[in-house]
Amino acid sequence: MTDMSPFDHRQDAELGRALQRALTAPNDAAFVRRVLAAADQVYGDVAPGQWWTVLTAWARPGLVAAMLVVAAAAFWLGLWVGSRGPGSSMATFTDPLQTESEQLSVPALLVEDGAPTVDVVLAVAMGR
Amino acid sequence: MEPPPGVTCGGPWTLGSEIQRVPPPVRKDHMQDAELAALAQAGDREAFGELVRRHAAQARRIARVILGDSEDADDAAQDGFLAALRHIGRFDPSRPFGPWLLKIVANAAADRRRRRKVRHAEPLAPHLATGGDAPDRSADLSALNAALKQALAQLPERQRMAVVLFDAEGYSHREIGEVLGIPEGTVRSDVFHARRTLREALATWEEWRKETS
Numbered sequence: 001m002t003d004m005s006p007f008d009h010r011q012d013a014e015l016g017r018a019l020q021r022a023l024t025a026p027n028d029a030a031f032v033r034r035v036l037a038a039a040d041q042v043y044g045d046v047a048p049g050q051w052w053t054v055l056t057a058w059a060r061p062g063l064v065a066a067m068l069v070v071a072a073a074a075f076w077l078g079l080w081v082g083s084r085g086p087g088s089s090m091a092t093f094t095d096p097l098q099t100e101s102e103q104l105s106v107p108a109l110l111v112e113d114g115a116p117t118v119d120v121v122l123a124v125a126m127g128r
Numbered sequence: 129m130e131p132p133p134g135v136t137c138g139g140p141w142t143l144g145s146e147i148q149r150v151p152p153p154v155r156k157d158h159m160q161d162a163e164l165a166a167l168a169q170a171g172d173r174e175a176f177g178e179l180v181r182r183h184a185a186q187a188r189r190i191a192r193v194i195l196g197d198s199e200d201a202d203d204a205a206q207d208g209f210l211a212a213l214r215h216i217g218r219f220d221p222s223r224p225f226g227p228w229l230l231k232i233v234a235n236a237a238a239d240r241r242r243r244r245k246v247r248h249a250e251p252l253a254p255h256l257a258t259g260g261d262a263p264d265r266s267a268d269l270s271a272l273n274a275a276l277k278q279a280l281a282q283l284p285e286r287q288r289m290a291v292v293l294f295d296a297e298g299y300s301h302r303e304i305g306e307v308l309g310i311p312e313g314t315v316r317s318d319v320f321h322a323r324r325t326l327r328e329a330l331a332t333w334e335e336w337r338k339e340t341s
Contacts, residue, residue: 009316012295015326019296022273022280023189028181031188031202035180035209036173042213043173 161225169216180209183226186297187233193292194237194285195244197277204240208233227303234289234307272333279329283322290315291322 025031116124156164156178167175187208191201212219212232219228280288286308293304294315301315308315 009301011298012323015291015323016295016298018272018276019280019292020189021269022276023192023292023296024185025188025192025202028184028188031205032177032180032184034202035184035206036177038206038210039173039176039180039213042210043171 162219162221165216165219165221165225168213176213179225179229183209183229186226187229189292189296190230190233190289191237193280193288194234195241196281200240200244201237204237205233207236207240211236224303226297227299227307230293230297231307231309272330275330275333276326279326282329283325286310287318287322287325290318291326294319295323 156174159167159175159178161179161182164175164179168179184205187205188202191205191208195201195204208229212229215232219225280292283291289308290304293299293307294301299307301312301319304315305312310318
């Protein structure tokens, strides 16, 4: 060991060499070969170019992106519909009936000569 | 067709609208760790092999610090390399590769130790344990190694890691803090306490060395 202070912020080269010597295992080359043989298996598991691997990698972000697009579209549609309000001139299937109901009333039906049609009765009822 | 002035013949040439020098392929052993990591991520097995060759000794030592002398240490080091390969996309190329790898190796070793639940240390060399006759010179190094291993085994694991990473592997306090997940000041303290313990434990060996040198 050296006479360096334990507080010294520099490496103790002599202690370092002794620790390296004590801890270094023999035959690094065999270890490297062993790791690389095992790594082949890992590379085989995630070999690039396999279409299902690529699709799997894309699936999760793709789903998240699609959900975000749908949410944004729904939000925008809600704002657009809301901005038109209930009195907007948006055409609906009940518009002809509402038009009829504005022109007719129950007393008017009672004084009419002929029997009203089903459409007229329905329009009056909806107007109420 | 003559090559341009200043360019010697004999190199690889391609013919096109003009003569172009084809740069020779960069040798893997000349590349930086970050370049090799990027290539390994892209599927280049040679690049990963070069990374393993560069860091094998260090990774094995760190695994031995945690697990002691056993085949488990090499198994853990291998686990660490393979885990690093699987997650190499998470490596930040702006930071050094060594601490990132050693953190993975240390985690792999700690996992193995938890599974094993048995910790053993090599027995102290007989002359150190009993205070008997000094060893002859041929046994000098092995006696020192045995004494060091015994002293290391008596240290808490974090101090062991800190002193080996600092003095044997040459990492800075900041890098060791990243590996161990502790503040830099704690690393300094651990290195200090570990050095003190190692020196006390090795006093017998030192006295003998001074007498014989």
